[in-house]
Amino acid sequence: MSTDSDDMDIQQELKNIQNVISLTRVNIEALNAKFADIQHPPAMYLKEYEDLTSKLHELEAKERRLLDQSSNGRDSPELSESYRSKNEYYKPHYDSLPRPKFLRAHLPNQQRTSVQVREGQTLREALAKAMKLRNLICEVCCVYLGDSNTPINWDIDISSLDCEEITVKIIDKFPIPTSISHNFVRKTFFSLVFCEYCRRLLFQGFCCRTCGYKFHQRCAAGVPLHCQQVL
Structure with a gap:
């Protein structure tokens, strides 16, 4: 028992x-x-x-x-x-375990970030969050392989890049398609100036040499298509 x-x-x-x-x-x-x-x-x-x-x-x-x-x-x-x-x-x-691949990005103003490489995702999509946090937009920036001068298309599949690092730089001059072309240049304003799109204080941004239109780089999408020349 x-x-x-x-x-x-x-x-x-x-x-x-x-x-x-x-x-x-x-x-x-x-x-x-x-x-x-x-x-x-x-x-x-x-x-x-x-x-x-x-x-x-x-x-x-x-x-x-x-x-x-x-x-x-x-x-x-x-x-x-x-x-x-x-x-x-x-x-x-x-x-x-298989380690995910990461791409290191050097951003303007000596900033850096890393994004995970995912097949089918564009470079624009991969960096969208990091760019937005820093008030950057692809339209006023160029991206290059490593620290070279070899440009990369923003819409390339990030998994097709044969590199571990890229560099993003702000373009000093960039074209905006208009009926009468603007002549934009990057500029630092030392006097009291306001963005003509969002009406907020403007210190660093862009200005049209022809019509004088001034704006933040984050406001580029709102720039009027027509350059109103000052006669």
């Missing part, structure tokens, strides 16, 4: 441990789904990953011991091996 009772206790403990193992695996999968594709994950992720995988290995070792003690443990070597093979996925494998 005591043998049957002991066997029931072992089976119950075994069931509890297997439940904890299952929950631990779920936690590891959730952690991987959140951070595994990040090139430099936070130290907190690495620590928690190591803790969970270590806990999983300890639980499975205990599980194997209980299987050996079980009165129905004749098939335990095969069952235990099954659990071991299932756990191969949870061995520390971060360094073996």
